[in-house]
Amino acid sequence: MLKVGHTVNRPGRKPGDPPIAIPVPEELETVPGIPTNQREVDWYAREYPLEAFNSIIERASTDWYRGIQGANKQDREYFKEHQKIYRPMLTAANQSGDLPPTGKATGEDVSEQIKTRARELGFVEVGITAYDHHYSFHSSRDWVKYDHAVCLAYAQDYELTQAIPSVAAEVARTGTNLSKGKASLELGNFIRSLGYHAQVHNAEGKGSVSIPMFVNAGLGQLGACGYLLTPHEGSRVRLTMVTTDAKVTYDQPVDYGIHAFCQVCQVCVNRCPGRALMRDKIWWRGVEKNKLYFKRCRPLMAHYTHCSVCMKVCPIQKYGMKSVMEHYAATGQVLGKGTHDLEGFTLEDKGYFGPGEMPSFDHGFFDMPRGSSDEWAFARLKQKVVVAGGKVSDEVLEEFKRDLTVALARGQNNIIE
Ligand code: SF4
Ligand code: SF4
Numbered sequence: 001m002l003k004v005g006h007t008v009n010r011p012g013r014k015p016g017d018p019p020i021a022i023p024v025p026e027e028l029e030t031v032p033g034i035p036t037n038q039r040e041v042d043w044y045a046r047e048y049p050l051e052a053f054n055s056i057i058e059r060a061s062t063d064w065y066r067g068i069q070g071a072n073k074q075d076r077e078y079f080k081e082h083q084k085i086y087r088p089m090l091t092a093a094n095q096s097g098d099l100p101p102t103g104k105a106t107g108e109d110v111s112e113q114i115k116t117r118a119r120e121l122g123f124v125e126v127g128i129t130a131y132d133h134h135y136s137f138h139s140s141r142d143w144v145k146y147d148h149a150v151c152l153a154y155a156q157d158y159e160l161t162q163a164i165p166s167v168a169a170e171v172a173r174t175g176t177n178l179s180k181g182k183a184s185l186e187l188g189n190f191i192r193s194l195g196y197h198a199q200v201h202n203a204e205g206k207g208s209v210s211i212p213m214f215v216n217a218g219l220g221q222l223g224a225c226g227y228l229l230t231p232h233e234g235s236r237v238r239l240t241m242v243t244t245d246a247k248v249t250y251d252q253p254v255d256y257g258i259h260a261f262c263q264v265c266q267v268c269v270n271r272c273p274g275r276a277l278m279r280d281k282i283w284w285r286g287v288e289k290n291k292l293y294f295k296r297c298r299p300l301m302a303h304y305t306h307c308s309v310c311m312k313v314c315p316i317q318k319y320g321m322k323s324v325m326e327h328y329a330a331t332g333q334v335l336g337k338g339t340h341d342l343e344g345f346t347l348e349d350k351g352y353f354g355p356g357e358m359p360s361f362d363h364g365f366f367d368m369p370r371g372s373s374d375e376w377a378f379a380r381l382k383q384k385v386v387v388a389g390g391k392v393s394d395e396v397l398e399e400f401k402r403d404l405t406v407a408l409a410r411g412q413n414n415i416i417e
Contacts, residue, residue, distance in 0.1 A: 132208075
């Protein structure tokens with residue numbers, strides 16, 4: 001039995017459920033939240049501001065990936081239907097910050113009212129912290145209007161998620177995004193009825209990298225897989241924020257023991273079919289974390305329905321943080337590690353892989369376009385000119401013009417799903 005350093009008390013999973021207590025063994029204690037060097041965070045935010053990844057800086061591979069997914073007629077039809085419902089939500093979120101309050105503020109702290117309503121609307125985790133502009137996307141740095149961030153996590157269906165990667169799990173993901181979108185717009189209405197402004201952050205390509213704020217709000221810690229690991233559902237949540245000028249009190253970051261536990265566990269690192277996850281942590285933009293090799297991950301996501309094996313095999317996702325930490329405190333072992341139940345997964349064309357078994361991929365599987373759409377258009381032009389021995393034909397120039405026109409149009413409308 002390991003010595004317990006401290007215990008984290010959290011509300012139950014649903015309104016009315018009893019609270020839970022998560023024991024954190026002393027040997028897993030590090031810092032609340034995530035080890036951070038604030039001077040480095042400041043410097044990177046100033047010199048190399050963040051940008052929307054899928055819709056701008058890696059847009060070329062996003063379009064490539066959408067193309068592969070769109071090749072399947074059934075998937076394409078499903079995606080179209082999903083877009084019909086999802087698009088109006090993006091538009092509503094995009095405009096929500098300009099809506100006036102509908103009620104009169106009393107001047108009282110409304111944190112508990114907001115949290116209670118958020119949980120009634122179905123969010124499994126809710127916490128409040130300062131909106132941190134260090135993590136804003138450069139192209140929408142003035143989009144966020146209010147200082148306080150209500151951080152919200154909506155749980156994805158448990159059973160369907162265990163079928164990752166599959167169309168069923170993908171339906172669970174997109175369905176959760178719809179539920180989350182609807183609930184966050186409702187929460188925005190509620191905050192306005194209290195007499196304050198509310199800006200809903202479902203607008204794709206706008207806003208910020210949000211996980212650092214969820215960590216600051218005490219809703220979990222960053223896992224080696226790159227997802228936020230929340231107490232009840234681990235990574236099986238979809239995140240959004242509502243920023244507001246309401247009178248609120250901030251929550252504080254928590255040490256759940258995850259920062260150290262991931263270095264012991266390593267199940268996602270070992271099971272990732274793309275070998276895209278790093279075993280060791282590095283300092284990156286002022287934060288100590290496990291980094292993802294994006295170019296090893298995206299091809300798996302493209303060819304295997306969003307992949308997400310790293311979510312499926314995480315014990316915190318599967319059993320919850322309380323059970324995993326209790327088991328570790330009692331035995332020094334990672335719950336489920338080495339079992340088919342936790343570690344097994346199936347890739348459609350390759351079959352089932354149990355613990356210790358891994359797929360291999362043909363040469364060229366990991367090739368994909370990189371950079372923004374216009375960078376990729378230019379890279380293609382260079383390639384063709386090199387192949388032609390330095391000659392720039394009219395035909396090549398015309399193709400470049402076409403590629404660039406498409407790229408610029410995408411740049412103006414950077415929304416994707
Ligand atoms: S999505 Fe798949 S390839 Fe990417 S990190 Fe997770 S397990 Fe690895
Ligand atoms: S699988 Fe293990 S190492 Fe990976 S995120 Fe989950 S707890 Fe951390």
